[in-house]
Amino acid sequence: xxxxxxxxxxxxxxxxxxxxxxxxxMKTLGDVIVVxxxxxxxxxxxxxxxxxxxxxxxxxxxxxDTGNEEYSCSGTPADCVKLALQELLxxxxxxxxxxxxxxxxxxxxxxxxGTMSAAIEAGIEGIPAIGFSLCDYNWDADxxxxxxxxxxxxxxxxxxxxxxxxVLNVNIPKLEKKYLKGIKICRQAKANWKEKFxxxxxxxxxxxxxxxxxxxxxxxxxxxxEWALANGFISVVPTQFDLTAHHAIQELNSWVFRG
Amino acid sequence: xxxxxxxxxxxxxxxxxxxxxxxxxMKTLGDVIVVxxxxxxxxxxxxxxxxxxxxxxxxxxxxxDTGNEEYSCSGTPADCVKLALQELLxxxxxxxxxxxxxxxxxxxxxxxxGTMSAAIEAGIEGIPAIGFSLCDYNWDADxxxxxxxxxxxxxxxxxxxxxxxxVLNVNIPKLEKKYLKGIKICRQAKANWKEKFxxxxxxxxxxxxxxxxxxxxxxxxxxxxEWALANGFISVVPTQFDLTAHHAIQELNSWVFRG
Numbered sequence: 001x002x003x004x005x006x007x008x009x010x011x012x013x014x015x016x017x018x019x020x021x022x023x024x025x026m027k028t029l030g031d032v033i034v035v036x037x038x039x040x041x042x043x044x045x046x047x048x049x050x051x052x053x054x055x056x057x058x059x060x061x062x063x064x065d066t067g068n069e070e071y072s073c074s075g076t077p078a079d080c081v082k083l084a085l086q087e088l089l090x091x092x093x094x095x096x097x098x099x100x101x102x103x104x105x106x107x108x109x110x111x112x113x114g115t116m117s118a119a120i121e122a123g124i125e126g127i128p129a130i131g132f133s134l135c136d137y138n139w140d141a142d143x144x145x146x147x148x149x150x151x152x153x154x155x156x157x158x159x160x161x162x163x164x165x166x167v168l169n170v171n172i173p174k175l176e177k178k179y180l181k182g183i184k185i186c187r188q189a190k191a192n193w194k195e196k197f198x199x200x201x202x203x204x205x206x207x208x209x210x211x212x213x214x215x216x217x218x219x220x221x222x223x224x225x226e227w228a229l230a231n232g233f234i235s236v237v238p239t240q241f242d243l244t245a246h247h248a249i250q251e252l253n254s255w256v257f258r259g
Numbered sequence: 260x261x262x263x264x265x266x267x268x269x270x271x272x273x274x275x276x277x278x279x280x281x282x283x284x285m286k287t288l289g290d291v292i293v294v295x296x297x298x299x300x301x302x303x304x305x306x307x308x309x310x311x312x313x314x315x316x317x318x319x320x321x322x323x324d325t326g327n328e329e330y331s332c333s334g335t336p337a338d339c340v341k342l343a344l345q346e347l348l349x350x351x352x353x354x355x356x357x358x359x360x361x362x363x364x365x366x367x368x369x370x371x372x373g374t375m376s377a378a379i380e381a382g383i384e385g386i387p388a389i390g391f392s393l394c395d396y397n398w399d400a401d402x403x404x405x406x407x408x409x410x411x412x413x414x415x416x417x418x419x420x421x422x423x424x425x426v427l428n429v430n431i432p433k434l435e436k437k438y439l440k441g442i443k444i445c446r447q448a449k450a451n452w453k454e455k456f457x458x459x460x461x462x463x464x465x466x467x468x469x470x471x472x473x474x475x476x477x478x479x480x481x482x483x484x485e486w487a488l489a490n491g492f493i494s495v496v497p498t499q500f501d502l503t504a505h506h507a508i509q510e511l512n513s514w515v516f517r518g
Contacts, residue, residue: 045337046304046370054456054468078304078371082470086454108383110502111305112337124367124451149516156514163507165449185511187503190424192383195345197313209313211341238507243369244446248422248497252444255415257408 004030004094004158007084007122011041011077011101011114014059014070018100021143022132025150026097027068029158033093035084038072042103044114048082049075056083077118085125095158096122099132100143100150106171106225106235107189107217116169120241123167128157130167135229136174145177149234153183169237173229184233189224191217263289263353263417266343266381270300270336270360270373273318273329277359280402281391284409285356286327288417292352294343297331301362303373307341308334315342336377344384354417355381358391359402359409365430365484365494366448366476375428379500382426387416389426394488395433404436408493412442428496432488443492448483450476
């Protein structure tokens, strides 16, 4: 049987330890091709490069790897997936995995996430896709407890497929393996960021701001990704790119648009 | 009665004719504050500025306007809304309107849209929000047929509120006013872009790409935004930022995660 073709990408850039971990895990499941940004792209949301050119570079195989093809790309995570599918791969991949992100993409973070935008882009193109994130922002975070769970989730996705129009948003708590309780299918928790702008003055006398913020959970549900993560589970949220709020259509139809 | 406070933003930049049109329209409905990018941000999706600084500049009032406050911001559309709400405005706006975008944000375009990301950001912060787009990419597009409809939609939103967790994605066809049939509440059509990368060689001998593409409608429904636009209606899609595919939770719960 032909091995599955697995497209690996991320938003932290092609050298990120999270991506290198994911590549090693995916090699146990199939043939791996990497197309990932040449520099960090965190917080890029679903940005694409419209008014500028894209560069792509075929990389030398890393010495710790065994011969998979790798390309870096000057664009966003969504650009990487588009370029991979249209230009760089000679067949459609069986699955696209993005990550492992250094930092959480649970709850409202999914909206800002470059990791998830890459997965969603693949989903739009009809390819089963999963974004993986570890709730630890450190560059030298420990990914060792995540491996067996990631392999299980990807194996299930390759076996069962993923429902049409859906991509998976997987978040892994920062916990020692012995404390991990398993995998939980969840909904996205209601939350937002309470921003605070740190206002400073440049050496040239100009005001500028750094965006900082505090995460605010607005949801007490026990079926959410935040609950799962806080209680030792890996959260899996089925995520869609049909943004229609179907439940609101009827209410809006009662609006009066005269004349 | 106190006039409503209306925050106006966009993704084409503070000088865009679409934004100037929206400002003039909103002045008939309330007090207007503009916080918009200092340069075009199309295709920025829900990007935010995490690893860099933000500048904001208070603008001189335009001569064609009558004294509303305006700020340009070096960041993305989502940054503009965050900065407006946390730093620049002294009270919570009653509504946030984004646009009028030069170009369509119907169907799958909502995912890539800076216009809609600004509206969604306001929605996340609990502010009623609407993105307006004209299906005409020209910088000197004719917005005159859109005015009365935009005013009606914003008036209804100020009167009735917008359902919680929902922002409105409004697209306006490029049509003479006499051919416009009215406003239709719709769902997001299934569609994607068939990308084509235009590969070129730089004067320095380096390969590079331009992203181009062709829009592919994959949906024959007559309740979609694409159908409405093609049939002379202004489309209004209630759009949500809870991306959970609730219908898929049950299927995923049947997956087997052994050991």
